[in-house]
Amino acid sequence: xxxxxxxxxxxxxxxxxxxxxxxxxxxxxxxxxxxxxxxxxxxxxxxxxxxxxxxxxxxxxxxxxxxxxxxxxxxxxxxxxxxxxxxxxxxxxxxxxxxxxxxxxxxxxxxxxx
Numbered sequence: 001x002x003x004x005x006x007x008x009x010x011x012x013x014x015x016x017x018x019x020x021x022x023x024x025x026x027x028x029x030x031x032x033x034x035x036x037x038x039x040x041x042x043x044x045x046x047x048x049x050x051x052x053x054x055x056x057x058x059x060x061x062x063x064x065x066x067x068x069x070x071x072x073x074x075x076x077x078x079x080x081x082x083x084x085x086x087x088x089x090x091x092x093x094x095x096x097x098x099x100x101x102x103x104x105x106x107x108x109x110x111x112x113x114x
Contacts, residue, residue, distance in 0.1 A: 002024060003024070004022075004023050004024045006021065006023075006033070009021045009022055009023060010022040014042075015040070016037075017035070017036070017037035017040060018034070018035070018036050018037070018040050018042075019034065019035050020032050020033070020034045020099075021033040021034070022106070023098075025101075025104045026104050027103055027104050028102060028103055028104055029100060029101060029102045029103065029104050030100070030101045030104035030105055030106075031098060031099070031100055032098070032099045032101070033096070033097075033098055034096070034097055034098075034099060035094055035095065035096045036058075036060070036087070036088075036089040036094070036095045037089060037094055038089050038091060038092055038093060038094070038095075039088075039089060040088065040089050041086055041087070041088035041089070042086050042087050042088070043086060044063075044084055044085065044086045045084065045085070045086070046082050046083060046084045046085065047081075047082070047101075047105070048081055048082060048103075049081065049101040049102060049103060049104075049105050050078065050079065050080060050081050050101070050102050051078070051079040051099055051100065051101050052076055052077070052078050052079075052099070052100045053071070053076060053077050053079070053087065053097055053098075053099050054074070054075075054076040054097055054098045054099075054100075055071045055072060055073055055074065055075050055076070055095065055096070055097045056073060056074070056096045056097055056098065057073060057093075057094065057095060057096040057097075058072075058073070058089060058091045058093050058094055058095030058096060059071065059072055059089065059090055059091030059093075059095060060087055060088065060089055060090070060091075060095050060097060061087070061088045061089075061090040062077050062079070062085060062086075062087050062088075063085060063086050063087075063088065064079070064083055064084060064085045065084050070090060
């Protein structure tokens with residue numbers, strides 16, 4: 001067993017108010033808790049990992065090259081491997097969610113970007 005206490009977990013803040021916390025995971029899958037302030041959008045990007053994004057608070061709009069969907073609490077979406085996408089907080093309040101990646105990844109994905 002490998003427990004991860006939220007307050008002790010590795011944290012990364014790519015931009016002010018956009019925080020990600022690495023939860024328990026492995027090379028096969030990883031979980032990241034995240035929060036986004038109103039109006040914040042990640043850049044359009046893709047990665048080799050499949051991704052499930054689950055919203056727990058607020059509202060997020062997930063945009064791909066072909067579609068977009070707005071998610072509320074307990075809604076989720078699957079993003080396929082190498083599918084370009086961005087995630088935007090289109091609500092008036094902080095949005096909180098969980099991302100699951102398979103295979104697992106580290107914060108190096110964001111740190112190694114130009």
